[in-house]
Amino acid sequence: MSQTWPLPVGLKLADYHKSISNQQPTQAIIPTQGEHLIIPLLQHSGAKPHLEIALGDYVYKGQLLAKPQGNISAGVHASTSGTIVAIEPHVIAHNSGLADLCVVLEADGKDDWGNTRLPRLDYQQTDLKTLVNRVRECGVVGLGGAVFPTDVKLNVRQPVTTLILNGAECEPYITCDDRLMREHAAEIIAGAQIILHMIQAEQCLIGIEDNKPEAISAMQQAVSAIADKRFEVVTIPTIYPSGGKKQLTYILTGKEVPSGGRGGDAGALCINVGTTRSVYQAIVQGEPLIHRYVTVSGEAIKQAGNFEVPLGLPMSRLIAAAQGSTISEPWLTMGGSMMPLPLVSPQIPVVKATNCLLVRPPPNTEVVMPCIRCGRCAEVCPVSLLPQQLYWYARSKEMEQVERYHLFDCIECGCCSYVCPSHIPLVDYYRFAKAEIKAQRDTRHKAEVARTRHEFRQERIERVQREKAEKLAKHKTALKEQESSSKEGTAETDAKKAAIQAALERAKAKKAQQANTTSSSTEGSA
Amino acid sequence: MNPHYTVAQVMQQVLLALIPGIAVMLWFFGWGVITNLVLASLFALTFEALMLYMRKRPLQPFLTDYSALLTACLLALALPPYAPWWLIAVGMLFAIVLAKHLYGGLGYNPFNPAMIGYAALLVSFPLEMTLWPSASGGFGVLDLGSTLSKVFGSGLSNWDAYTHATALDSMKIGLNLHQTPSQLMQTEGMGLIGSQGWEWVNLAFLVGGAWMLYKRVITWHIPIAVLLGLTLLATLFWLYSPNHYPNPLFHLLSGATMLGAFFIATDPVTASTTPLGKVIFGLGIGGLVYVIRTWGGYPDAIAFAVIVMNMAVPLLDSYTQPRVYGRKRSL
Numbered sequence: 001m002s003q004t005w006p007l008p009v010g011l012k013l014a015d016y017h018k019s020i021s022n023q024q025p026t027q028a029i030i031p032t033q034g035e036h037l038i039i040p041l042l043q044h045s046g047a048k049p050h051l052e053i054a055l056g057d058y059v060y061k062g063q064l065l066a067k068p069q070g071n072i073s074a075g076v077h078a079s080t081s082g083t084i085v086a087i088e089p090h091v092i093a094h095n096s097g098l099a100d101l102c103v104v105l106e107a108d109g110k111d112d113w114g115n116t117r118l119p120r121l122d123y124q125q126t127d128l129k130t131l132v133n134r135v136r137e138c139g140v141v142g143l144g145g146a147v148f149p150t151d152v153k154l155n156v157r158q159p160v161t162t163l164i165l166n167g168a169e170c171e172p173y174i175t176c177d178d179r180l181m182r183e184h185a186a187e188i189i190a191g192a193q194i195i196l197h198m199i200q201a202e203q204c205l206i207g208i209e210d211n212k213p214e215a216i217s218a219m220q221q222a223v224s225a226i227a228d229k230r231f232e233v234v235t236i237p238t239i240y241p242s243g244g245k246k247q248l249t250y251i252l253t254g255k256e257v258p259s260g261g262r263g264g265d266a267g268a269l270c271i272n273v274g275t276t277r278s279v280y281q282a283i284v285q286g287e288p289l290i291h292r293y294v295t296v297s298g299e300a301i302k303q304a305g306n307f308e309v310p311l312g313l314p315m316s317r318l319i320a321a322a323q324g325s326t327i328s329e330p331w332l333t334m335g336g337s338m339m340p341l342p343l344v345s346p347q348i349p350v351v352k353a354t355n356c357l358l359v360r361p362p363p364n365t366e367v368v369m370p371c372i373r374c375g376r377c378a379e380v381c382p383v384s385l386l387p388q389q390l391y392w393y394a395r396s397k398e399m400e401q402v403e404r405y406h407l408f409d410c411i412e413c414g415c416c417s418y419v420c421p422s423h424i425p426l427v428d429y430y431r432f433a434k435a436e437i438k439a440q441r442d443t444r445h446k447a448e449v450a451r452t453r454h455e456f457r458q459e460r461i462e463r464v465q466r467e468k469a470e471k472l473a474k475h476k477t478a479l480k481e482q483e484s485s486s487k488e489g490t491a492e493t494d495a496k497k498a499a500i501q502a503a504l505e506r507a508k509a510k511k512a513q514q515a516n517t518t519s520s521s522t523e524g525s526a
Numbered sequence: 527m528n529p530h531y532t533v534a535q536v537m538q539q540v541l542l543a544l545i546p547g548i549a550v551m552l553w554f555f556g557w558g559v560i561t562n563l564v565l566a567s568l569f570a571l572t573f574e575a576l577m578l579y580m581r582k583r584p585l586q587p588f589l590t591d592y593s594a595l596l597t598a599c600l601l602a603l604a605l606p607p608y609a610p611w612w613l614i615a616v617g618m619l620f621a622i623v624l625a626k627h628l629y630g631g632l633g634y635n636p637f638n639p640a641m642i643g644y645a646a647l648l649v650s651f652p653l654e655m656t657l658w659p660s661a662s663g664g665f666g667v668l669d670l671g672s673t674l675s676k677v678f679g680s681g682l683s684n685w686d687a688y689t690h691a692t693a694l695d696s697m698k699i700g701l702n703l704h705q706t707p708s709q710l711m712q713t714e715g716m717g718l719i720g721s722q723g724w725e726w727v728n729l730a731f732l733v734g735g736a737w738m739l740y741k742r743v744i745t746w747h748i749p750i751a752v753l754l755g756l757t758l759l760a761t762l763f764w765l766y767s768p769n770h771y772p773n774p775l776f777h778l779l780s781g782a783t784m785l786g787a788f789f790i791a792t793d794p795v796t797a798s799t800t801p802l803g804k805v806i807f808g809l810g811i812g813g814l815v816y817v818i819r820t821w822g823g824y825p826d827a828i829a830f831a832v833i834v835m836n837m838a839v840p841l842l843d844s845y846t847q848p849r850v851y852g853r854k855r856s857l
């Protein structure tokens with residue numbers, strides 16, 4: 001059993017609400033005929049993929065809808081067969097609550113793959129580039145919530161000794177990874193073998209919190225079935241937020257990911273178990289990422305459970321699949337209760353980042369009191385920030401100070417808000433401040449670009465003018481030179497000229513002589 | 527592990543933790559302790575409500591947050607029992623109006639309100655502030671009727687008979703007269719190891735403080751650092767010359783040491799908030815308490831020590847940021 005390093009702090013949440021949803025096996029939802037799936041193009045952090053289909057097209061399940069663009073991007077695929085009935089902005093699950101471009105797919109109920117499945121790749125016989133490209137084309141992104149394109153992670157820049165499989169799932173309510181590990185342990189391990197091969201890592205540590213004994217034993221069985229010495233299932237204590245990738249890296253290796261760095265910088269790559277299975281499906285089965293496990297839970301849902309959901313399915317359909325809500329206007333959020341993302345409409349579709357839908361009674365708005373600087377928030381912050389200072393400066397919009405107190409190291413885990421006796425929604429302030437700073441940087445960047453562009457233009461105009469002037473000047477001197485050169489002339493013309501000149505002179509002299517005589521005569525006459 | 531308190535609950539817990547100390551004080555000093563507490567609470571709530579009204583803040587959440595009540599109790603326990611009503615009123619005026627609301631109310635005050643109230647009174651009314659009744663035990667020196675007439679002004683002609691220089695006072699005066707601490711410990715008003723009665727009062731506040739630690743209402747940093755700072759200096763000087771300096775236990779168990787360490791210095795709003803900052807803040811208070819008690823002009827020193835260290839808090843907080851995950855230690 002390998003050693004673990006305990007988190008310096010963190011929360012022991014008394015009630016994890018996990019048993020509500022982890023009892024029954026996962027049910028797959030298949031879209032029925034006429035049902036609309038709303039598939040956002042941008043479901044990952046990175047560049048928006050490029051649309052490959054047109055309105056009215058018929059698509060098969062798994063067909064590419066949008067192709068990755070740029071370095072950090074991921075493909076998007078049809079999650080069932082049917083017709084494209086709209087390509088339009090739609091409200092999606094996002095902090096901003098803004099609409100984004102979506103493809104609306106009307107299912108035909110056949111759920112027909114056609115022949116869109118890609119050929120199976122034997123990873124041991126395939127070069128890294130092809131494997132990475134397959135992962136990218138299949139739209140595999142981190143399913144733990146960060147939705148970072150996985151191909152970028154697997155295309156490692158430096159040697160990574162350890163692959164960490166994240167099965168910690170520390171958020172309250174969420175059990176989709178728990179069920180996934182119980183139900184698809186073999187596929188997860190197979191995916192991990194592919195990843196180990198791709199990043200050339202020596203070992204694979206699978207971190208699972210001790211409140212998931214069934215998942216632990218399922219994974220252990222899968223590991224012993226393949227008899228691969230590189231694998232080890234590590235049971236870790238149930239403490240929030242052990243499932244954060246930086247926290248889990250520390251717990252399993254004792255190493256910290258440097259601030260602003262990637263996991264690889266600590267010699268370990270941390271990948272969610274769901275993502276690992278998607279890698280397996282992409283490489284071995286040739287299937288893109290078109291569905292995921294989603295937990296539907298909360299106090300206001302009739303039959304909580306886990307569902308394998310095609311991406312794009314509206315949340316309302318999930319609620320229906322879970323026997324509906326017990327109250328008329330429940331409060332819908334995505335993610336666990338520690339970092340919930342409020343959903344403004346039940347029509348918001350499931351995306352790759354959707355790990356959990358919570359259906360709860362609206363929260364009773366507790367009076368927010370002033371910060372009493374009690375420091376409880378700082379006591380629990382797993383990153384050792386000073387949340388109260390961040391709050392203070394975020395509130396007064398002193399963004400420089402906020403950055404001095406390392407705002408961007410905040411993992412938005414919500415521990416501070418959870419313990420704050422004044423009920424201050426601290427994380428909301430940090431999200432706001434981060435967005436604000438990014439916007440400022442953006443405008444600064446844009447201004448910079450505009451300025452350089454302006455300067456460039458100015459310079460170009462000046463250059464053109466200068467060049468014109470120079471040309472003119474050159475032209476002038478050229479003319480002058482021509483003049484003078486025509487004066488001086490060549491030897492030949494010189495002789496001619498001289499002759500002419502001489503002749504002229506002679507004529508002049510003659511004239512002068514004549515004139516002299518006449519003038520003298522006229523002088524005399526005058 | 528990390529209980530989920532509201533502001534009101536935090537304050538409530540602190541108030542509850544005061545009970546053992548209050549009970550022992552009641553035993554030694556009698557009704558005057560109660561009149562102090564009741565009057566201070568009434569004035570505090572009145573001023574709080576008035577200020578909230580004037581500042582157009584909602585009354586209900588702030589009046590029920592127990593913060594004004596806590597300020598009142600802390601000041602009431604620091605004042606000599608049987609303090610006249612107007613003294614308490616003036617003290618609460620300073621504490622609630624000046625030190626708290628003029629700075630923006632709960633959470634915004636840089637100085638500990640109770641200690642500002644105490645310091646202001648000590649400077650303005652030194653006589654009234656040093657008239658401590660002798661710790662007689664057996665539920666105090668005066669019955670309820672005499673207590674009320676003392677508090678509400680008709681006074682007591684023979685009040686002097688009941689009052690006594692506090693042990694800290696006698697120790698200081700005695701030492702100035704070149705008596706040794708051990709000689710002084712034999713005199714009236716001294717207890718076994720600290721001043722009479724006060725040993726028990728301090729122990730009772732220590733119990734309350736330990737309970738707060740157990741309930742995780744406060745962390746260990748500040749109280750332990752205060753006691754450590756005081757003990758360190760006291761031990762140093764005592765070892766250097768036991769004939770000139772009383773032993774550290776005397777300091778630990780006299781005056782408002784435990785009340786200060788566990789209840790006053792730990793006021794979250796005005797204390798440092800980083801772990802290291804809290805330790806330095808506490809050490810500073812403990813050290814200053816010793817210095818002021820030994821060489822300063824005032825007998826007890828908690829108020830001034832706390833106020834001085836309050837001033838250092840912004841600096842402490844900013845220079846003692848903990849090392850953030852994934853970063854090198856930076857200043």
Ligand code: SF4
Nearest residue numbers: 371372374375377420
């Ligand atoms: S927990 Fe809340 S009240 Fe306490 S210091 Fe942090 S922000 Fe302030």
Ligand code: SF4
Nearest residue numbers: 381410411413414416
């Ligand atoms: S949300 Fe940020 S500041 Fe709050 S506890 Fe988590 S990491 Fe610390």
